[in-house]
Amino acid sequence: MQEHVDVERLIDLARALIAVGTPNPPGNEAAVAAVLRGALAPWKPSWTEVEPAPGRLSLVARLPDGGDRGARPTLIVNGHTDVVPAVPERWSSDPFRPSVVDGRLYGRGSADMKGGLAAAICALATLKAAGHEPACDIVFQFVADEERGGALGTRVLLESGLIQGDACLVPEPTSLAVCVAERGLLQGEILIKGQPAHGSRPREGVSAVEIGAQIALALHAADFGGPDHPLLGQPTANVGTFQGGSAFNVVAEQARLGFDRRLLPGISLDEAVDGLRQRIDSLGLGAGQYDIVVHDYGEGSEMSADHPFATLVRQCVTGVTGRPTPTIGMSFTTDARFVRNQGGIPAVVCGPGDIAQAHGIDEWAAVSQLVEATAAYADLYRSFGAEPAQPST
Ligand SMILES: [Zn+2]
Structure with a gap:
């Protein structure tokens, strides 16, 4: 399949997507719509647009348009069109003027994940060049806002009833490994109340800084117990920020800690907050000395590593890479968590580029891996829904 990849077209498309800068914030994903529409135009999909806030556009493209749609299984390809911001002065070249050097495509989004989007689109032409047709209906979801939690992207599609299918591929950078599980997160602040006193008499007050320090020690990198997850290991907690007090000579009346807890699948928001509370309360602090304010929560998710769809994706990738x-x-x-948890659809994350490159300075993806991804996706389009699934090599 790999020999049927039009490498020039693939790289041109990836470059065109990267060149339309969509750093989030502010996102402005609508700017990239014309490139996506142009790239898929030969396949004549039907388009649906969702724009919950100005410029925050998600696009859904369904292939084939009309007629026999729905008679075959539906494969969703879900990928985000926003990128994390880049600081151009820290890059060796302009992050939004992509270049290919020594077999690497450089630019913001080359790995995360405009390279993956280009591969998923070019896989259609690759399959056709190989003389095959997709065995499934394909729904591309080009979504906004993934980098800031997906509230204006995949979540809106979900709430609009637009996430329906039999399986989902998310071409995020995994170096073409098959990812079937991800940790969730709980991020927020712990606000600590003390009792001010003269700094020369620290035991006459209650120091919010002292309590904050105890809480930080109790949470940071702590072992919260529970068994290891086979793919995700242990949950973690990072105390990333700590502010408090007002002056050297005043016992601190207030302090605040910023925390980032990473959770295993199956832990609800309430359970995650309760877990923090139990840990803090075990310190024996006085009542009412702290509050937890949640800023962000995203649940973990997983599907069976032995699910037939995960097996099929592995076969398609191995068929290409050897x-x-x-x-x-x-x-x-x-x-992928929205698709797995709320959508109830098996979702595999598998894409070109190394996660170590994502969000980094001088982000790049290997051209060879973009080509491999394109060929593997083409084989997936050919195999998903075909009976029996026998990817070509
Ligand atoms: Zn991403």
């Missing part, structure tokens, strides 16, 4: 395809979990969240 190497065993590892099955992994991710320590962070992607939009």
Whole structure:
């Protein structure tokens, strides 16, 4: 399949997507719509637009348009069109003027995840060049706002009833490993109340800084117990910020800690907050000395590593690379959680580019891996829904 990839077209499309800068915030994903519409135009999909806030556009493209749609299984390809911001002065070249150097495509989004989007689109032409047709209906979801939690992207599609299908591919960067599980997150602040006193008599007051320090020690990198998850390991907690007090010579009346807890699948928001409270309360602090304010919560998610769809994706990737395809979990969240948890649809994250490059300075993706991804996706389009599933090599 790999020999049918039009590498020039693939890289041109990836470059065109990267060149339309969509750093989030502010996002402005609508700016990239014309490139996506142009790239899929030969396939004549039907388009649905969802724009919950100005410029925050998600696009849904259904192939084939009309007629026989629905008679075959539906494969969703869900990928985000926003990127994290870049600081151009820290890059070796302009992050939004992509370039290919020594077999690497450089630019913001090359790995996360405009390279993956380009591969997923070019897989259609690759399959056609190989003389095959997709065995499934394909629904591309080009979504906004993934980098800031997906509230204006995949979540809106979900609430609009637009996430329906039999399986979902998310071409986020995994170096083409098959990811079937991801940790969730709980981020927020702990606000600590003390009792001010003269700094020369620290025991006459209650120091919010002292309490904050105890809480930080109790939470940061602590072992919260429970068994290891086979793919995700242990949950974690990072205390990332700590502010408090007003002057050297005043016992601190207030302090605030910013925390980032990463959760295993199956832990609800209430359970996650309760877990923090139990840990803090075990310190024996006085009543009413702290509050937890939640800023963000995203639940973990997982599907069976042995699910037939995960097996099929592994087969398609291995058929192209000739190497065993590892099955992994991710320590962070992607939009796959909405599809798995609320959509009830098996979702595999598998894409070109190394997660170590994502969000980094001088982000790049190997051209060879973009090509491999394109060929593997083409084989997936050919195999998903075909009976029996026998990807070509
Ligand atoms: Zn991403």
